[in-house]
Amino acid sequence: MENFETDYILNHLGEDRSNWMHSASPPIFLSSIFIYPDLKSMKEAISKESSMPFYSRGTNPGLSLLEKKLAALEGGESCLLFASGSAAIAAAVCSQVKAGDHVVCVKKPYSWTSKLLHTWLARFGVESDFVEGDETAIRAALKPNTKVLFLETPNSFTFEIQDIEALCRLVKPLAIKVIVDNSFATPLYQNPIKLGADIVVHTATKYLAGHSDALGGALICSLEDREKIFSGEYMTLGGVMSPMNAWLILRGLRTLPLRLEKSAANGLAVARFLEAHPLVERVWFPWLESHPGHQIAKRQMRGCGGLLSFTIKTESPEKVEAFVNSLKIFMLACSYGSYESLCYPAIAAQDSSNYSNSPYPFNLIRIYCGLEESATMITDLESALKLIL
Ligand SMILES: *Cc1c(COP(=O)(O)O)cnc(C)c1O
Numbered sequence: 529m530e531n532f533e534t535d536y537i538l539n540h541l542g543e544d545r546s547n548w549m550h551s552a553s554p555p556i557f558l559s560s561i562f563i564y565p566d567l568k569s570m571k572e573a574i575s576k577e578s579s580m581p582f583y584s585r586g587t588n589p590g591l592s593l594l595e596k597k598l599a600a601l602e603g604g605e606s607c608l609l610f611a612s613g614s615a616a617i618a619a620a621v622c623s624q625v626k627a628g629d630h631v632v633c634v635k636k637p638y639s640w641t642s643k644l645l646h647t648w649l650a651r652f653g654v655e656s657d658f659v660e661g662d663e664t665a666i667r668a669a670l671k672p673n674t675k676v677l678f679l680e681t682p683n684s685f686t687f688e689i690q691d692i693e694a695l696c697r698l699v700k701p702l703a704i705k706v707i708v709d710n711s712f713a714t715p716l717y718q719n720p721i722k723l724g725a726d727i728v729v730h731t732a733t734k735y736l737a738g739h740s741d742a743l744g745g746a747l748i749c750s751l752e753d754r755e756k757i758f759s760g761e762y763m764t765l766g767g768v769m770s771p772m773n774a775w776l777i778l779r780g781l782r783t784l785p786l787r788l789e790k791s792a793a794n795g796l797a798v799a800r801f802l803e804a805h806p807l808v809e810r811v812w813f814p815w816l817e818s819h820p821g822h823q824i825a826k827r828q829m830r831g832c833g834g835l836l837s838f839t840i841k842t843e844s845p846e847k848v849e850a851f852v853n854s855l856k857i858f859m860l861a862c863s864y865g866s867y868e869s870l871c872y873p874a875i876a877a878q879d880s881s882n883y884s885n886s887p888y889p890f891n892l893i894r895i896y897c898g899l900e901e902s903a904t905m906i907t908d909l910e911s912a913l914k915l916i917l
Pocket of ligand 1: 638711730731732733
């Protein structure tokens with residue numbers, strides 16, 4: 529049933545092919561404005577700007593198609609698309625707070641989410657606390673003015689897991705909105721709204737687009753919240769997705785089940801290889817039995833993707849540098865979720881005069897296992913590991 533629904537959504541839902549001259553692929557509406565034949569229809573479009581094309585900062589048919597699919601995949605009522613994941617996150621949080629309010633966020637969220645809460649919203653009188661993601665720590669952090677609980681499970685560096693259902697149950701009676709960054713798991717492997725969350729946010733730049741060619745973000749929520757966010761942050765701040773990127777992301781989405789399955793199988797094979805290697809200290813991957821959040825992950829996720837981290841056994845930053853420089857398949861870059869395998873060592877963003885300043889050890893390396901064969905990746909890692917002997 530689940531697969532039938534996903535297949536239906538990806539290839540059929542919202543595809544208005546008889547209106548597209550029977551084109552299999554949807555047209556790209558590269559139009560900033562829409563023309564109406566008379567005043568009556570123009571007035572109708574203005575009054576329904578959140579769902580009818582009038583001006584492309586509001587509604588564009590290509591975006592509406594992608595919105596429909598992402599909302600359905602998440603099991604939510606509606607969706608809004610943004611120029612980036614960060615724009616979607618900012619709109620989601622800002623829509624729920626005003627000066628004097630308080631946000632509880634899990635420790636070590638995506639770096640720009642941290643900056644949004646810690647630095648940017650603080651300027652407008654919104655306070656945030658960053659705490660561990662277990663029930664006890666979250667309960668202790670709640671204040672009478674807490675309006676948002678922000679979760680990111682798994683997070684995208686050391687993959688801490690939060691129990692979405694339990695935390696939603698905890699804060700629901702307090703009228704606190706739960707926002708979940710679901711970028712790591714994608715709508716195919718985890719559906720926070722079905723577990724009680726109010727708003728799900730995604731970067732569409734990673735797995736959803738899947739080809740390292742488009743930036744985008746999405747926010748999935750109730751129709752009521754969509755109306756509120758549309759006339760608030762969406763239209764006012766104006767950081768909306770372009771029609772071209774919506775088309776690229778929709779094209780990527782069509783192959784997401786296949787890409788994710790391959791990347792997840794590669795991730796697990798590589799994680800198991802690394803865990804057994806004598807020169808590897810520790811591996812972080814939610815699908816390994818050794819991961820602290822493994823049990824909750826297995827309960828609330830259907831799969832895990834190809835992103836993982838590990839520390840190599842060395843005291844020397846130069847050895848970390850030699851290791852990452854010698855990789856041939858894993859290319860040095862940020863991001864994840866596309867066809868190509870990537871490597872992002874923590875050391876890349878650390879101050880070389882003081883590694884202890886960072887929340888991550890200097891020998892931590894994040895890799896993304898893309899769509900090559902896992903044996904190719906393992907060969908690459910194995911040769912590089914020889915360098916730290
Ligand atoms: C990349 C990422 C974002 C930000 O998305 P952009 O599209 O780069 O703005 C947010 N959350 C997570 C978990 C991410 O990996």
